[in-house]
Amino acid sequence: MKSNKTVLWGCLIFVIALLAAFILGFIFTFGSHGAKSAKIPSNAWLYVNPSALIPDYNELEELRFVNVSSPSVQEICAKIKLAAKDERIKGILLQPQMIMTNYPALEEMSLAIGTFQKSGKPVLAFGENFTQGDYLLASCADKIYMEPSASAGLALQGVSANMLFYKEMLDKLGIKMHILQSGEYKGAGEPFSQTELSKGTRENIDAALYDIYNHLLSLVAQNRKLETTQVKDIFEKRDDFFLSAEKAKELKLIDYAMSRDEMLKSLGLEEDNFMKIANYSPTAKKKGDKIAVVYLNGNIAPVSGSNFGSQGIISEAKVKKIIKQIHQHKDIKAVVLRINSPGGSALESELIYQQLLKLKREYPLVVSMGGTAASGGYYISCAGDYLIADPGTLTGSIGVIGLIPEMAGLGKKIGVRSQTLKYGKFAGALSPLEHYDPALIESLKRSSTATYNEFKQRVMTARKISPENIEAVAEGRIFSAEDALTHKLIDEIGTLDKAIAKAAGLAKVTSYSSVNFPKKESYWEALRESDLLNLKERLQNNNDPATQLEKYLKQISATGEWLYLMPYTLE
Helix, strand or coil: CHHHHHHHHHHHHHHHHHHHHHHHHHHHHHHHHHCCCCCCCCCEEEEECCEEECCCCCCECCCCCCCCCCCCHHHHHHHHHHHCCCCCEEEEEECCEEEECCHHHHHHHHHHHHHHHCCCCCEEEEECEECHHHHHHHCCCCEEEECCCCCCEEECCCCCECCCCCHHHHHHHCCEEEEEEECCCCCCCHHHHCCCCCHHHHHHHHHHHHHHHHHHHHHHHHHHCCCHHHHHHHHHHCCCCEECHHHHHHCCCCCEECCHHHHHHHHCCCHHHEEEHHHCCCCCCCCCEEEEEEEEECEECCCCCCCCCCCCEECHHHHHHHHHHHHCCCCEEEEEEEEEECEEEHHHHHHHHHHHHHHHCCCCEEEEEEEEEECHHHHHHCCCCEEEECCCCEEECCCEEEEEEECHHHHHHHCCCCCCCCCCCCCCCCCCCCCCCHHHHHHHHHHHHHHHHHHHHHHHHHHCCCCCCHHHCCCCCEEEHHHHHHCCCCCEECCHHHHHHHHHHHHCCCCEEEEEECCCECHHHHHHHHCCCCHHHHCCCCCCHHHHHHHHHHCCCCCCCCEEECCCCEC
16 A cells, blocks of 8 residues: 555656646746847937846846846846947946956956947946945946935945964864865965965965956056046045045046936936846847857866756866857857866866867867966866966966865764774775874875876976976966966966957958857756756655665765865955
8 A cells, every 4th residue: 555655646746747847848948038028218228237146157048037137247248249339229327236246257348338438329327335346347437426325335445365264163173184285375275274374375365466456456547537546545545434425526436426316317318218238139140250259167076967057167068068069060260268267176177178178179279267267277278279367367276185174083072983894905094083094194195296296287288387487386376367477377468359359360260250158058958957856766766775875875975086276265
């Protein structure tokens, strides 16, 4: 009887899952493809209102049907550039709100706005509470309006890097963290072994921060036609964290202290004049040969099966899929890799690097570095023929890190003991509740050194750096774009457009347009490939203890993994 009930429940779950899949398929497919483009009003202005977290590129199509569209940096830039040629669009109202993205992304959007301004159409910006990112984008507008209320404000912080240190907490818990690090300045292990940054790591991070800070000052000065010293004084000598609209106007950071309604009235505009950028769908004609622009964003890690839900992951499987998509386009003449990654798995970085080398044998391969192309992100960049970094890029971090917690002390504190019976020198070697054999630690250090040497060899080959000079750019050091150029880790400082032009030049093509990868999928397509509903698993007898035990054991990693990972985020 119990077996019959199990079968009935299994059939019911299967039917419900199929019905849910059908409904989701209808919604997602219609949401991506079926929604009609919004009608452009007369005397239309494009309303550009980026907010919160803005990805460099969306791998999944927009869901207009459920009204959750969130255009990526790439989509925003493309639409603004097309709007410059659209006679129906008379201007842009820019209203960023709590933007969370990197400096190169802000510059890409600013350059697109610059293209729009060259058409002779006005660009205006409005803000209530400007964050620093909001203001950097708004500063490229012709005029800036700001809410005059005392509760509104403009906050310009500068740049910073924050690190948390856990050593004292781990000591109290009885946890010893073995730091297996190759690269004196790698620094990822310092929060677990020290209470503050070492002198070398601190100086290295400080130098990168200094360059980015100066670049930020120069951007504001250039956009607002101020002296850099004036802007620096605003950042460093003002009394209040939040600048009121009147004070911001006095400092020439904005043009008008005015509410949004007052601004619209003064311009003779109404809300009905605005076309939201998420709903603006111009048609772009792709002429001539094609330059493939491949967006590789996020941490580097292996991904099995479908890439659904892994927009923030760069894997060998994803790169292979993208290369297959590129091969389907016979008119592609060159490839640009737009890399924004702090790194991750050392092995996955090597596997991706090998795939990119194969791609380079078929096409000129130019690398365009976004906010971060460091550690594993720099590793895979070494496959390129030519490396271009954005002015705000962080790169380098050539080193290896591995962290292994030893919790024998914690076990003793809480009354848990561990004893392993074994045959073989390294059997049960990484049991966390037992003291590690010194021979194991020494072995892992040798493995770390070998992995580090492979990283350095990739850099020496790609950048033609001699063994005598490699240590000056390795050891885990991070570099601003300016310093990376000085040390010959990159070939040029420039934007994505410059990288596309360079790729076209290497391919010797003059009439071209770009095409983006990975190819966008509908949510339904991605969901269907991922088996997210676990239909296969639901058809299995999950009450079988042996099956449950096998499933549990597969979730446990036998060992850790070497990482090419930059541990810091600079803001």
